[in-house]
Amino acid sequence: MPAVNSSAWTDPDRFLTDPDDVAAVLRDPHFTVSQLTAHLDEIVARGGPRFPHLEAMARHAFAFQSGEPHLAARRATAPFFAAPALAAWTPVAELAIAAALASLETSRFPDLMRDYCEAAFLDFIRAFCGCPGGADDRVLDLIRLANETTRPMLSLKALGRIDAALGELLDHLSTAPVPGLEPGLVSFPAFLGRRADRLADPEAAPYIALSALVGSHTVAQSLALALHGMLLGDLGAWQAAARPGWTDTGLDRAISLYPSTLTLVRIAGDGARIGGCPCHKGETAVMDVVGANAALRRRVPDGSAHLSFGAGRHKCPGAPLSRMFLARAIPALARRFPRLALHRDGVRFHVTPLVQYPVALPVTRDARSxxxxxxxxxxxxxxxxxxxxxxxxxxxxxxxxxxxxxxxxxxxxxxxxxxxxxxxxxxxxxxxxxxxxxxxxxxxxxxxxxxxxxxxxxxxxxxxxxxxxxxxxxxxxxxxxxxxxxxxxxxxxxxxxxxxxxxxxxxxxxxxxxxxxxxxxxxxxxxxxxxxxxxxxxxxxxxxxxxxxxxxxxxxxxxxxxxxxxxxxxxxxxxxxxxxxxxxxxxxxxxxxxxxxxxxxxxxxxxxxxxxxxxxxxxxxxxxxxxxxxxxxxxxxxxxxxxxxxxxxxxxxxxxxxxxxxxxxxxxxxxxxxxxxxxxxxxxxxxxxxxxxxxxxxxxxxxxxxxxxxxxxxxxxxxxxxxxxxxxx
Ligand code: HEM
CATH class of the missing domain: 1.10.630.10 (Cytochrome P450)
Incomplete structure (x- = not known):
């Protein structure tokens, strides 16, 4: 199975934007996700180094899996991420958001990404994903680095750095009860420990937990991107987010408008077709999430029909968590800082063919002289x-x-x-x-x-x-x-x-x-x-x-x-x-x-x-x-x-x-x-x-x-x- 070649992104006019085509490809078993294993095997075959953590991620992380093992692992973990289970985590998210608001309030050079989005995310995710160890800045750096795993055609140097980051993060994961948490709340590694018998491979558990920790950085990315988009507009649009009921009307629209995922990728297998036309085996289909969402808003203007979380078997398991977090973090910020103003020339982005998110969002907190x-x-x-x-x-x-x-x-x-x-x-x-x-x-x-x-x-x-x-x-x-x-x-x-x-x-x-x-x-x-x-x-x-x-x-x-x-x-x-x-x-x-x-x-x-x-x-x-x-x-x-x-x-x-x-x-x-x-x-x-x-x-x-x-x-x-x-x- 071939790995994805970065030349697939050179011509954006060839991206799929029709939402029906995009959804069909995402649901079609003739298309598979990128095979990291193939890339790693090729490196070894050419006498290159081994990357043990990446190899394990390629086997066990949902994003790289296919077929029955993937379905079995998704089924085993689904209850942890489902909306009913998340209700118990809501107070933890609210506390994390409140603590981040306090840190933003006192920051000398306030920055929404550092002081709010990532601060709240890290505080919450350490409990949720059972990662109590390591200094905050270091753990965040490692998570950002490990996030690059899905990027295609990484150099040996980059793969080495990512592998080391994964190893270091793995050492911080723990199945022990998280201090300060209500005893009924069980972190993801502990949950996986209890369900080890349902996983085809008991070795998988730590890497599934690790991929959740790393992958959930998307919550911070999406929050930051949504805040960036909302703050570029006028004050009325921002202050609307503070009003009761904003979540019902505004949340889906924000998620539709500001997807941190720019493109999704699949590789055609035997018999794959797009819009009725046959594809060559090994052909890469690049799907434009921003374009597909815009097309969907033409059909359903409130934004609720977006593809920001994907579709089909690889649809993001973290979607309910992201919604829960954004539904609290955006209004809380708008209520506390109704006159928040973004210094747009100080904004910096991380952008690859796959993702976009702000890494710096400098703001002025209020309009007091x-x-x-x-x-x-x-x-x-x-x-x-x-x-x-x-x-x-x-x-x-x-x-x-x-x-x-x-x-x-x-x-x-x-x-x-x-x-x-x-x-x-x-x-x-x-x-x-x-x-x-x-x-x-x-x-x-x-x-x-x-x-x-x-x-x-x-x-x-x-x-x-x-x-x-x-x-x-x-x-x-x-x-x-x-x-x-x-x-x-x-x-x-x-x-x-x-x-x-x-x-x-x-x-x-x-x-x-x-x-x-x-x-x-x-x-x-x-x-x-x-x-x-x-x-x-x-x-x-x-x-x-x-x-x-x-x-x-x-x-x-x-x-x-x-x-x-x-x-x-x-x-x-x-x-x-x-x-x-x-x-x-x-x-x-x-x-x-x-x-x-x-x-x-x-x-x-x-x-x-x-x-x-x-x-x-x-x-x-x-x-x-x-x-x-x-x-x-x-x-x-x-x-x-x-x-x-x-x-x-x-x-x-x-x-x-x-x-x-x-x-x-x-x-x-x-x-x-x-x-x-x-x-x-x-x-x-x-x-x-x-x-x-x-x-x-x-x-x-x-x-x-x-x-x-x-x-x-x-x-x-x-x-x-x-x-x-x-x-x-
Ligand atoms: C969109 C473009 C522009 C913006 C936003 C802008 C903005 C401003 C602002 C805010 C002031 C007030 C400064 C004060 O009160 O101390 C000002 C004054 C001034 N602008 Fe502009 N400007 C623009 C284009 C131009 C152009 C094209 C020219 C020249 C043809 C120009 C020449 C001046 C001058 C000479 C003053 C001083 C006027 C005075 O003090 O009597 N500006 N501008």
Whole structure:
């Protein structure tokens, strides 16, 4: 019997997604599960090492067994995992969840995977699977490692590591009564000990217990994936999980939407058929669980008909346990932390062709403002934030010029360029000069002035779509969001670099200007690059453009205390700020493509995008913070603020999917002057992409974020264009 070859996953278009086909293959005895034994035997036949624990797992773990021995072992263990027996374990799960909530509450850098999902899982599973020994971190590491057993074509090194992990875990299993447990509760190894006579091979018991311990990590994975999915949405969806009755309506849907199992695999034997068509013996059938679940929700919208636990003889025996655990863990978390907010750029995934689950889920627990340091207070409440940005008398923008002046004096450094930039960065300006410049900029970038740029925005969108369709490995950041941003922002602002390639390479650093109070080392680096960019700027190009660029128009104005050098610096800083256009587009694309297909089926319709836009912006806008400084002593709630202290308005918690009325573009005197341009671009680029590629899909969890302190920004967002695109061989 052949082992599964990893090339089976190279073409996702060949995966089975029709739920009837998937269920039929899973139930069909002509298809068998992957044969780990075959792989291990081959290694030995070629003179390679033996892996005794893996060999035993291959014989005794349900996932690798077939035929009568498999059925007999399943029958013997079924009562332990069945819903009635689990009722007695529910209080143990609830205690584990309560303990994990307490650890999350006090964690310095709260992370849902580490502090909640895995903490609650481990606490419970140690009792349930009779694994009292070993330090928590070590046991978790071993379980994660041993989980790789089902991955096909593992290297010798990986097999060695897994074998060692299995051996170490085996030593921790015990049939002794678990301390602290009610005497009536019997752990799995103890249960198996009592039923040894029903197992064909008495040697099997420890390995069956071991496979349950290792395999049940899926509970933590599924919980984490469901929380990740739910927290990406708006606050209403999260808070719904706290309401009584959520389990009845929401649990199945969550399990259907967020399966940690991406694909299931079977190997065709003699006489195997799929959808009536014969298969070759040894052919691999890869079944797409996410796709099959989506198809099933089209038939049964509540999600209750999912295949997240598989089907047929290998259907997950842990399904009732997972349901029991998730039904308690999700609402308990939503009740305790109704304003929980996920830092999506800090999320990290473990992803293989078979599974996906988050390994890091950093969060902010609540929306209460708090002092971060002796000099900085973080604002997380919408009403407080709104009051602050509307009160220019109490709160000024960061006063960068005096800061840089003092720094230059103290350090003896020439900070002339940094001062030029700070003096012309609108978000650091105050008073009449700021007001005059805002008026002049609004004359070019105000909502009603931008219509003349629409032909350029549409032409750039078409060019970007053509580019996306022509590259071998399409990426929605490199091949869509970034070229679109460059194609629009440069001409509209009037930046004409002599060497566009060099400019594009240097320009991202302009985003660092958005962060106040940079240390001197960063300022040195920034000055060097800004000097080079300024020296490489030509006169704004106007030829062939549908309207006059901003810089050209500003040059014609008589602005107070502003010379041409100031204007070039001003527009350059604006270019730095306008990277947010690309980042926000990327974030919205990631968000929309992570939604269930039924929730974004109208994304090609400009009217739908228009109606959803504020909600999308409030969830996905890229800036993390707005800054203000106290002009004098002040107070926010219980927090005393001294003169010159900095307020950092944390937009993640403030805006969290509130739709209209969000502060994604700020408010008041410093409201974003690029908001109208950004929204116009989004209204054009989003529906155009979905209209051109109706089958657009992400490569699951292959995206990567940039490591930026001030901005949520994707570095890559690999995708498949789908049937009407050109990314097929
Ligand atoms: C989706 C994209 C964008 C987002 C989410 C965004 C966000 C923001 C926010 C939150 C502020 C307020 C800062 C404060 O109150 O201190 C702001 C200000 C500003 N933005 Fe944007 N921005 C975006 C695109 C742009 C673009 C395309 C430009 C340039 C054309 C731009 C230029 C500016 C400038 C110059 C300010 C300062 C305005 C002032 O202080 O008077 N932004 N932006």
């Amino acid at each position: 708090r002092r971060l340091t002796g000099r900085m207070v973080e604002i997380r409440d919408l009403d407080e934030a709104r009051a602050i940005v509307n009160d220019d008398a109490t709160w000024s923008p960061p006063r960068m010029e005096p800061y840089l002046e003092t720094l230059a004096e103290r350090s003896g450094r020439d900070l002339g360029l940094a001062r030029l930039v700070a003096r012309n960065a609108m978000f650091f300006m105050s008073g009449p000069r700021h007001a005059a410049i805002r008026r002049a900029v609004a004359d070019s970038l105000g909502g009603n002035r931008l219509a003349c740029w629409q032909p350029l925005i549409e032409a750039e969108t078409r060019t970007a779509l053509t580019r996306l369709a022509s590259v071998p490995a399409p990426d929605l950041i490199a091949d869509y969001a970034e070229p679109l941003f460059r194609g629009i922002a440069g001409p509209v602002l009037g930046l004409a670099p002599v060497d566009p390639e060099r400019f594009d390479a240097l320009a991202p650093i302009l985003q660092d200007v958005l962060e106040p109070w940079l240390p001197i080392r960063e300022l040195d680096r920034l000055q060097e690059v800004i000097g080079e960019i300024l020296a490489g700027l030509g006169l704004p190009a106007t030829e062939g453009l549908p309207s006059t660029p901003l810089l050209t128009r500003l040059m014609e104005e008589d602005l107070p205390e502003t010379d041409p050098e100031d204007l070039r610096a001003l527009v350059l800083v604006m270019y730095g700020a306008s990277f947010n256009m690309a980042h926000t587009l990327g974030n919205i694309l990631h968000h929309l493509l992570s939604l269930p297909p039924e929730d974004r089926r109208d994304a090609a319709d400009p009217a739908w995008i228009d109606a959803e836009l504020e909600g999308l912006i409030s969830l996905c806008a890229s800036p993390k913070y707005i800054y203000r400084m106290a002009r004098g002593p002040a107070r926010i709630g219980e927090i005393e603020i001294r003169t010159d202290e900095t307020l950092r308005l944390q937009l993640l918690s403030i805006d969290r999917g509130i739709g209209t009325g969000n502060l994604a573009f700020g408010h008041g005197l410093h409201r974003c002057v690029g908001a109208a341009l950004s929204k116009r671009m989004l209204r054009t680029a989003l529906p155009a992409l979905f209209a051109r590629f109706p089958g657009l899909a992400l490569r699951p969890q292959r995206h990567r974020y940039l490591d930026m302190t001030q901005t949520v920004a994707l570095a890559t967002l690999p995708c498949r264009l789908g049937p009407s695109g050109k990314d097929r061989p």
